Amino acid sequence: MEKFLEDVKNGVPLSFDAVYELYTPLINSVTEKYRVKYSLSSDDAEEMRQEASIALYDAALSYNPDRGVSFGLYAKICIKNRLTSLLFRHGKSIKTEYIDDENEPPAIFEEPTPEEIVINRESFSEIKKRIELSLTDLERSVFDLYLAGASFEDISTAMNISKKSANNAMQRIKAKLKKLYRS
Secondary structure, three states: OHHHHHHHHOOOOOHHHHHHHHHHHHHHHHHHHHHHHOOOOHHHHHHHHHHHHHHHHHHHHHOOHHHOOOHHHHHHHHHHHHHHHHHHHOOOOOOOOOOOOOOOOOOOOOOOOHHHHHHHHHHHHHHHHHHHHHOOHHHHHHHHHHHOOOOHHHHHHHHOOOHHHHHHHHHHHHHHHHHHHHO
8 A cells, every 4th residue: 555655646647546446435435424414416425426536635645654544544534524624615504494384395405605605714714723722732633533533442543642542632622612612
């Protein structure tokens, strides 16, 4: 695997094809979970697969084996982050059903107006900045992995810390987030 990743970084033609072939089951698994969870159409699911493929390529380019994380876990986290960002960028939120008109089918996704997109981006950026400023480097790393869907076991393995340390960091993060939310 390291040879394939090195070839991808060096721009060797067709080297990414081998990585892609090995990680296609991961891409399909993750995108299928998002498709089911968010009731995505087949077109939306295909867009998710394409984004996941791009995320895999970016992961292959940016992977650093010296950090003590397996490429598989790193790729999975990159893919989940990319798909979460895609959903957020499109402003897709789950709508369960219309209250006033029971005959109207439920709206799964509503496209936001340009004004809502700008406001959401500004709000998200401000919140993200406040969170990042309040967390230590360790807490920020744990939080990023946690948001990507990693378990405490995955986090402890990826960061080479004990499960207890990962759990303690998460408890501190939760306390800080509560404090930020209240302010």
